[in-house]
Amino acid sequence: MAWPHVTCFGISSALAITAAVMVVTRRNAVHAALWLAVALVSTGVLYLTLSAQFLAVLQVIIYAGAIVVLFLFVVMLLNVNEDQATDRRRWLAVVGLALALVWGAGTALLLLAGPPAGTGLVVRTPGDVALRGTAEELARAVFEHHALAFELVSLILLAAMAGVIALARRTPRGAEEIPGKRGSP
Amino acid sequence: MDFLWTKHIWLIPFWPALGALANGVLIPRARKTLDVVSTVAIGSVAMSFLCTVFLTAELASLRIGNPAPVEYFRWIDAGDLRVPFALLFDPLSATMCLMVTGVGLLIHIYSMGYMAHDPDPGRFFTYLNLFMAMMLLLLLADSFLLMFVGWEGVGLCSYLLIGFWHRKESANRAGLKAFLVNRVGDAGFLMAMMLIFVTFGSLRFDEVLSNAAIRQASPTMLFAITALLFVGATGKSAQLPLHVWLPDAMEGPTPVSALIHAATMVTAGVYVVVRCAALYSAEGAASALVAWIGVITALLASLIALAQTDIKRVLAYSTISQLGYMFLACGVGAYVAAILHVVTHAFFKACLFLGAGSAMHGTGGQTDIRKMGGLAKTMPRTTVAFWIACLSIAGIAPLAGFVSKDEILHHVFVSTYAPARTLWTLAIITAFLTAVYMFRLFALTFHGDEQAMKRGAHAHESPSVMTIPLMMLAALAIVGGLALGLPYPPGLHLLNHFMRGWLIIGRHHGAEDTGGLGLALALAAIALAVAVSGAVLAFRFFRGPYRRVELLQRRLGFAYTLLSRKLYIDELYDIVIVGPAVGLSRLAADVTDTRGIDGIVHGAAAIAYRAGEGLRRLQTSHTRVYALAMLVGAVALVLYLARGMLF
Amino acid sequence: MVPLSWYVAVACVLFTIGVIGVLACRRTIVILMAIELMLNAGNLLLVALAREFWSAQAQAIVLFVLAVAAAEVAVGLAIIVRMFELKGTLDIDEVNLMKW
Amino acid sequence: MPDFGLLSPIAAMPMAILSVAALVALVGGTLGRRGPAIARISSMVGLALTAAGLASLWADRGSRALLAFTDTLVLDNFGVFASAAFLLGAVFAVLLGDAYLRDHARLAGEYHGLVLLATVGMIAMAMASDLVVAFLGLELLSIPLYILAGLSARDARSNEASLKYLLLGAFGSGFLLFGIALLFGATGTTLLSDMVGDPRLRMALSPANLYFAAGAAMLLVGIGFKAGLVPFHMWVPDVYQGAPTPVSAFMATGPKAAAFVLLFRVFGQAFAGAAEQWTGILWAMAVATMTVANLAALRQTELKRLLAYSSISHAGTILLAVLAAPKDRAGSAQALLFYVVAYALMKAGAFGVVVWLQRQQEGDVSIASLRGLASRQPGMALAMGVLMFSLAGVPPMAGFWAKAWVFSEALQAGFLGLTILAVINSVVAARYYLRVVVAMYMEEAGAADQPTAEPSGCPSAIAAIWLAAALTVLIGLVPGLVFVLGGQAGAMLR
Known part of the structure; x- marks a missing residue:
């Protein structure tokens, strides 16, 4: 094991986990969003150690850049970053926590103890070219293998765009409803 | 020899169906007077009766074994399941059809007088004709499947007619009870039908009820089929323990009680058992159960x-x-x-x-x-x-x-x-x-x-x-x-x-x-x-005097006994027979109806309602609770699928 | 090289934290963030396995998931903004008009 | 190098046509006064062309399934038939949508466009031979639905429905993605076509492989959510109730069918070799789904929630077909497809009646508001009665055959106990369907139940209801029409 790799893995995974915990425990929504950015960036660093350089870049740009900014934007727009109310359904959190921990511990332990990947159809042969995760490799995979999936993703984005416009369109109250017509389903 | 009528079995259920169509849909509402609708209804049943008579006459003159079913069109032709739309007019269905159309005709005529003052004779005669068509379909069907269609159809009509006076709360309840109790029986029939298909690979009578086919079936399967068919029969024919709906069904108009709940529909269960006599004869245990x-x-x-x-x-x-x-x-x-x-x-x-x-x-x-x-x-x-x-x-x-x-x-x-x-x-x-x-x-x-x-x-x-x-x-x-x-x-x-x-x-x-x-x-x-x-x-x-009966029931009737020899005989009879019989019948009524079977039915219904209410309360509208349910499910799924490694 | 199982463990932990977040948080925006953590964990697992199988195709899946996540967040935030306009709160427990 | 022959474009043709139509509807909808008409016509034309395209893809009986797009898409009659069923759902959504869009004309473009995009997602799910395509198809189905559920932006219920659906749906997607990743770890591929019948998969799909076990479980969470299986069903009543009713009708038909088709492709087909692993848990889910839904529906008074519970209970019944798949794949596929079509008709029609009722009265439609419908509107009451009896499984309606065939498949596969439980459940279910009929035919309308307005004309909704009822009866009388086609579709899976 190469030490730089291990060190890098240790630091960024610890950071990612800590940040994730922070996301779900912070009372201030702005802080939560910022911690989310930290978690996502640390995951991006983990990608680097997994020879997925292009994905790491995308992770930082799209996830940490665009998505977190979107979150921050909405939090600030609504201006309700503090969680005032006390939790009336604490039992839910407790039960959920317990179950989730059982779940997490179980899966993690089982997967650690289980057989390594590679029992399936694809068995790596020595002749294979090692994966480097460059933009070129990814582009080939997307356009040669996942062409259909790529098209579907474009449709998903189209639907989301149209939907957000429909939902966010500000019409004066009652303008959508023709006066005199009742019972809009 | 070429026969005139043999190919035209379809006419028998056709006429009442046409009558129902006419009375229900074709005749405009304004013209649905008693005269018009009853003429249409009685006429259609009379035509059906005549057709049955002609066909029976031909059948009687036919001196060779059982006639073959007449196929009209390919009804269901799907993979292994091939059931044509075929009707069978053999001595059994001929007898039943004669009875149904004959008695039905008389009751239709009677209804004209009985329903004279009813505001909605059109609906009544529509249902009645529809019932006749369904009943005849049940009797003439050449496969369990087509029979089941008629079977459900008569149940539906029975339910509609019991609740005919729908302003009466008791009539509604009785209709509902009839429908639901019958559903239990129908479930048995349905299961039997599936088992028949699984066992014999066919649902047609001539293929299922042949001796060769029956010999190949396993006794357990035969017992299951016959017993389940009998469950269906007990539902329709009001046998223990599914008899509870029939007394309540008397809420309907009396001609309905006469036609459906006495003369024809309730005998459908008997008809099914007789139709499947070959199966029952091969399976002693089920026959014993029936007896x-x-x-x-x-x-x-x-x-x-x-x-x-x-x-x-x-x-x-x-x-x-x-x-x-x-x-x-x-x-x-x-x-x-x-x-x-x-x-x-x-x-x-x-x-x-x-x-x-x-x-x-x-x-x-x-x-x-x-x-x-x-x-x-x-x-x-x-x-x-x-x-x-x-x-x-x-x-x-x-x-x-x-x-x-x-x-x-x-x-x-x-x-x-x-x-x-x-x-x-x-x-x-x-x-x-x-x-x-x-x-x-x-x-x-x-x-x-x-x-x-x-x-x-x-x-x-x-x-x-x-x-x-x-x-x-x-x-x-x-x-x-x-x-x-x-x-x-x-x-x-x-x-x-x-x-x-x-x-x-x-x-x-x-x-x-x-x-x-x-x-x-x-x-x-x-x-x-x-x-x-x-x-x-x-x-x-x-x-x-009726008082006497009441007195006797209160054990006050001994004076009469001593007065005259005549009364002594009566009294003896009262004490020995009527007294215990009344008591026993009360007991029987209590045990089998009020407390026993009705109790079980109502108890089960109450439990189901309670459970439903409880489950509904879980639906608290809180998204996090829903998510928790999903997590519980996910944990259960993983634990189950990974059980090989865990346990 | 760091063994696969270590990455798997991290992915599982991140996923679990996301699940806990969905159940324990009351503000809808934070729930959405927790869901992002779950998707992110799935991505990490995919990338780790992609290295194991030397499969660029598996890496490409992550690309799609990024886009899907972005779409879901955009739609989700639009709905949440609407909710705030209608109710004046972001508390998921206040969303309880329809029950039973 | 990938195969960029003619097959891929041909196989993707239905999706492409629908996408173009969706785009036209979305853009056209913004064009001022003419917008709604353009959107509507565009979606109608798109659906018609897609139907024609699907018909041209229908292959002969003896053909084998073809793989396109580097094996990520499978072209077989099963997928084509299922896609046609989704189109049917979309047609009903378009017809019923008219009644809604009359009051929300500005949303016409979005409504039609999103319905079509969701349909593309369903088709992708039905034809997917790759877990990634299936995942993206499911997302393409979900995201428009999240939006459609919240389309009545001023209505707090609609907003609530859409929020719940989105949060829980995304939660489910998280599981689904993690499951796909784990399955990739187990097999080294995401291609279902590779998994079907490969002997090496026996090892990968063995109980000892935890990647497979956990992956399959989490996949089931994601798909089970969409299908509305217990315990992933709790969103269904709330979302169906809150969403605009034409949208509820749409959700109850196509998307549910798509979830089952995918479930069939994954568990019935790809994982059939590992059946002994998952049969038990699906068995339990089927029983729980039917029982919980039927019991909860017994006391339900709100019509849309009642229909929601009924749709959950039907989901439990359809699961029987998936369970029977490892024993007789062709037969159970046939039963599943028939069920899906019959179910779509019945549910679309029943929700259509709710749409129609909501034109006359405000707020929730309770069963009580149906009182005396038979005397006020005999035609509508008849249609609703037919649909209710069909949902209850009374012959000779389509719903009866659907149930009968699924039960008989399950029986032939040896699930005697399960079938008995299912039959008992259908007896229980008859109780609440009958309550609707009783209300219409046997109860008098109280003063409070009188409609507040005369039924304003919404001809396409009425046409949709009649179409659904008529087809329900037609298929009930001549089930062979659909069943034979379903048989040809199933035969290709052999």
């Missing part, structure tokens, strides 16, 4: 009938009891006797119901027999018809009821089925009780004490459109038995002769040796003696 359920139902229902005070409910329990006889006959392999009883029962029971309807019509809708009485003077024609039907059902020779019942009793007695004597004893007790409750009913309704006579003076005789069908049914109730099933000499048993194709299988554990003429006469004499004594005792006792 026992039949005889127990017959006995308990007749006990309950003793204590009823509503005229239609007495008749309803009597129907249940008579259906029990039919199943008893099926259970001992006397299938022809069962069908004979179906036919004669249709005659006298329809007559009884129509008579009851006429009495209710004359008294302005009274159904409580304690408040009737003395109708004999004012409604003579109804009284005579009712009296004849009573004699017939009670089993007085040589009326129709005697002939068919005696044939069943005879078959039960000589059956090689082990506890045949026990079955016979129970059946003869039932015969006695039948005579008692029928003449109790007759005496209280049409005779009774002086007070009752006064009440009866206000009644009026029904119009002849009602009494003529009544008279015709009464005539049939007299001669129907001897005409169709003359017991001796054997060659003149018309139904036996007609249904000879069925006799091949109809003698499985019904013994070949009938014990000779001597035994037959002895058994007939016993049955007749029992019936006569029951009828005479009941009539004499209940003709007196």
